[in-house]
Amino acid sequence: MGISSLSICLDLSRNNLTGAIPEEVGKLQNLGELHLDRNRLSQQIPSSIGSCISMERLYVQDNFFGGPIPSIMSSMRGLQVLNVSNNQLSGQIPKFLESLNLTNLSLSYKNLEGALPTGGVFRSAISTSVVGNKKLCGGLPDFQLPKCYYKESKRTRISGIAKILISIVSALVGVACILSLLYFFWFRHNKNASASSSSEDGILHVSYHDLLKATGGFSSTNLLGVGSFGSVYKGLLNQTQLVVAIKILNLTCDGASKSFIAECEVLRRIRHRNLVKVLTACSGFDFNGNDFKALVYKFMSNGSLDEWLHSTASQYTERNKLSLLERVNIAIDVACALDYLHHHYEMPIVHCDLKPSNVLLDDEMNGHVGDFGLARFLPEATHKLLANQSSFVEVKGSFGYIALGNEAYLGSFSLFL
Numbered sequence: 507m508g509i510s511s512l513s514i515c516l517d518l519s520r521n522n523l524t525g526a527i528p529e530e531v532g533k534l535q536n537l538g539e540l541h542l543d544r545n546r547l548s549q550q551i552p553s554s555i556g557s558c559i560s561m562e563r564l565y566v567q568d569n570f571f572g573g574p575i576p577s578i579m580s581s582m583r584g585l586q587v588l589n590v591s592n593n594q595l596s597g598q599i600p601k602f603l604e605s606l607n608l609t610n611l612s613l614s615y616k617n618l619e620g621a622l623p624t625g626g627v628f629r630s631a632i633s634t635s636v637v638g639n640k641k642l643c644g645g646l647p648d649f650q651l652p653k654c655y656y657k658e659s660k661r662t663r664i665s666g667i668a669k670i671l672i673s674i675v676s677a678l679v680g681v682a683c684i685l686s687l688l689y690f691f692w693f694r695h696n697k698n699a700s701a702s703s704s705s706e707d708g709i710l711h712v713s714y715h716d717l718l719k720a721t722g723g724f725s726s727t728n729l730l731g732v733g734s735f736g737s738v739y740k741g742l743l744n745q746t747q748l749v750v751a752i753k754i755l756n757l758t759c760d761g762a763s764k765s766f767i768a769e770c771e772v773l774r775r776i777r778h779r780n781l782v783k784v785l786t787a788c789s790g791f792d793f794n795g796n797d798f799k800a801l802v803y804k805f806m807s808n809g810s811l812d813e814w815l816h817s818t819a820s821q822y823t824e825r826n827k828l829s830l831l832e833r834v835n836i837a838i839d840v841a842c843a844l845d846y847l848h849h850h851y852e853m854p855i856v857h858c859d860l861k862p863s864n865v866l867l868d869d870e871m872n873g874h875v876g877d878f879g880l881a882r883f884l885p886e887a888t889h890k891l892l893a894n895q896s897s898f899v900e901v902k903g904s905f906g907y908i909a910l911g912n913e914a915y916l917g918s919f920s921l922f923l
Contacts, residue, residue: 782876
């Protein structure tokens with residue numbers, strides 16, 4: 507059986523191989539995976555490698571290959587992983603890499619130049635690595651490359667009069683653009699002046715990429731809990747080195763978007779020492795173009811009241827039971843929060859899902875009410891009417907903790923059951 511009949515994997519890495527890759531590599535048409543990395547191979551990657559149409563993974567990093575990436579590789583439609591980093595390849599990144607079904611591409615530490623493509627695998631800074639190529643520019647913002655500046659071709663020859671006319675027109679257009687931009691920013695600043703002045707100092711602006719980094723790629727090791735509409739992760743924001751709790755909404759769940767809107771509407775208005783503080787919100791798209799919504803809260807180091815009242819075996823060994831004084835103090839904190847929501851805000855707010863898992867504890871064991879995804883604003887007339895009734899028209903919340911009638915008394919009482 508000859509080497510050309512190989513169909514799974516050929517690993518020749520770490521063998522101090524020298525010279526060029528032989529043209530016969532094109533005969534490995536059925537090979538799925540080829541490892542030539544960490545050798546001393548040189549010259550150009552042979553164009554015959556384009557005949558390996560069944561290849562899914564190609565590793566040639568840490569060699570001395572030069573020249574451009576062969577354009578014939580565009581025929582390798584099955585290629586999923588390509589690593590050509592740490593070589594002496596030069597030239598521009600070929601556009602055909604966008605059309606391949608690549609899930610992982612490493613082009614780091616070479617002499618590549620020109621504009622970085624923006625389609626296919628280049629839409630993700632996690633799946634694509636281009637670090638160490640100082641002459642690259644453009645691409646999506648996540649790659650943090652400089653903008654591309656194209657020089658005018660020397661072949662273009664314009665007469666003196668035409669040059670003067672073009673210069674004048676360009677100057678006028680430039681002045682008009684600058685004036686338009688100044689007017690736009692001035693108008694936008696005035697339009698948002700009241701909103702900006704009412705915002706808290708140092709408000710955070712985070713993107714999907716920021717939250718992805720903060721949670722280690724939404725790692726299960728940072729998962730704090732899973733609720734009805736999403737999951738909560740512990741994260742570290744690079745901008746401020748602040749430890750936060752990040753609630754990622756599962757938008758495939760019915761009512762998740764409404765819960766996000768309701769919570770944003772409530773938390774942007776209320777301020778109280780016994781309510782969980784929301785730092786910012788993120789609404790946009792992930793790297794796959796799917797809708798993404800998240801809320802970022804101040805992190806509560808002692809977890810939820812539910813974890814203290816109903817500890818698991820591992821939690822019980824780390825924590826002591828709540829003392830009577832601590833229970834009373836937490837109950838007072840919850841009652842103060844509800845009193846503020848019901849009686850001291852311009853429009854009464856009903857939490858609708860007050861339970862131990864929605865009461866979080868800070869470093870000093872102070873209680874903070876959170877999760878306003880089911881909260882309701884009640885006009886004063888409706889508030890008075892409901893106070894005399896035994897139930898709401900539409901009941902929502904967790905079984906055993908649904909607010910019926912007077913939420914303040916029933917909710918506070920049921921927290922410690």
